[in-house]
Amino acid sequence: MTELKKEETISCNAKHTPDECNRGIMALEDTLYVIGGKWKLKIINALRTGGSSRFNQLQQTVTGISARILSKELKELELNGFVKRKVYTDTPVVVIYEITPYSDTLETLLNEMIKWGTTHKDKIRKEYKKEL
Amino acid sequence: MTELKKEETISCNAKHTPDECNRGIMALEDTLYVIGGKWKLKIINALRTGGSSRFNQLQQTVTGISARILSKELKELELNGFVKRKVYTDTPVVVIYEITPYSDTLETLLNEMIKWGTTHKDKIRKEYKKEL
DNA sequence: CTGAATCCGCAAGGATACTG
DNA sequence: CAGTATCCTTGCGGATTCAG
Numbered sequence: 001m002t003e004l005k006k007e008e009t010i011s012c013n014a015k016h017t018p019d020e021c022n023r024g025i026m027a028l029e030d031t032l033y034v035i036g037g038k039w040k041l042k043i044i045n046a047l048r049t050g051g052s053s054r055f056n057q058l059q060q061t062v063t064g065i066s067a068r069i070l071s072k073e074l075k076e077l078e079l080n081g082f083v084k085r086k087v088y089t090d091t092p093v094v095v096i097y098e099i100t101p102y103s104d105t106l107e108t109l110l111n112e113m114i115k116w117g118t119t120h121k122d123k124i125r126k127e128y129k130k131e132l
Numbered sequence: 133m134t135e136l137k138k139e140e141t142i143s144c145n146a147k148h149t150p151d152e153c154n155r156g157i158m159a160l161e162d163t164l165y166v167i168g169g170k171w172k173l174k175i176i177n178a179l180r181t182g183g184s185s186r187f188n189q190l191q192q193t194v195t196g197i198s199a200r201i202l203s204k205e206l207k208e209l210e211l212n213g214f215v216k217r218k219v220y221t222d223t224p225v226v227v228i229y230e231i232t233p234y235s236d237t238l239e240t241l242l243n244e245m246i247k248w249g250t251t252h253k254d255k256i257r258k259e260y261k262k263e264l
Numbered sequence: 265c266t267g268a269a270t271c272c273g274c275a276a277g278g279a280t281a282c283t284g
Numbered sequence: 285c286a287g288t289a290t291c292c293t294t295g296c297g298g299a300t301t302c303a304g
Contacts, residue, residue, distance in 0.1 A: 021181040025195075027249035028177055028242070034252060038164070038296085045160055055266055063157075066298055071267055092265050093304085109248055110160070112241045117159035119237070120166060170277085187286050198278055203287060224285050225284085269302075276295085283288075 034080055035106065039065055039073045044082055044103055045110055052098035082106075166212055167238065171197055171205045176214055176235055177242055184230035214238075 035041055039062065046061045047053060053061065059070050074097060077083040081102045088094040167173055171194065178193045179185060185193065191202050206229060209215040213234045220226040 024177060024181055024246050025174060027246040028174060030253050031245045031249035032173065041164065042157060042160060045156060049156055069297060095266060105248065109244045112244050113163045114156050114159040116237065116241055117163035121162050199287065201277060227286060
């Protein structure tokens with residue numbers, strides 16, 4: 001039973017000044033704001049690994065997304081410079097979405113998330129086996 | 133105006149087999165399922181940089197979260213093994229939340245997100261200045 | 265085909281009050 | 285202090301329809 005004196009004893013620990021903590025939280029919030037949510041990373045990843053794609057094909061790749069949401073998300077991604085929209089005005093009109101070089105800055109992050117998800121799932125599976 | 137033949141021409145590109153794409157998407161979904169959402173990463177980050185913390189103090193650190201949500205999120209984080217809940221049954225009762233070693237597996241990911249958020253904000257700021 | 269517009273249900277999350 | 289219970293708002297997102 002450790003002694004607890006006052007609230008002040010618990011705060012930022014040695015490794016981080018309170019300032020650094022706040023900057024970290026803010027930067028984290030920025031990231032989550034831009035690429036957070038249910039779909040954005042999946043769309044970027046789909047375009048990254050699957051190559052440029054048309055609207056309907058993209059909707060099939062990103063399983064479960066509706067046309068309305070996909071449209072909205074693509075707009076936001078375009079605004080933030082992750083995706084380029086190219087229109088070929090043949091008849092019928094063809095629209096191609098492709099990722100921009102700026103999306104490459106997410107490369108490390110994306111790979112890290114995929115790696116983490118993979119090893120996490122392995123861990124879960126092992127724990128599940130133990131229970132049998 | 134590039135020629136577009138049929139849908140099949142656009143699919144997984146050279147770098148990835150369709151199979152790899154699917155595995156990537158699934159792993160990504162796993163990750164988002166566990167640590168996605170509005171609060172989880174912020175809470176983990178708060179405990180990581182700020183050190184172990186009591187409930188109310190944690191609520192102050194994670195700006196904007198309500199007690200109800202914080203309670204719920206902590207429960208989920210505990211279930212997934214990211215957070216340990218320690219109860220000291222003095223009067224008044226003291227409850228300390230701390231991160232587990234398993235949270236350390238998120239270290240790289242978290243740092244990567246913070247780094248990305250920082251440089252992204254710099255980019256936005258520069259673009260904003262240009263517009264003036 | 266590529267979306268935009270409309271309608272609507274559900275669930276996440278906020279505010280407040282209350283308990284041990 | 286550490287939550288829980290209740291109520292209520294908001295917005296995400298699905299289904300469908302329509303337009304260019």
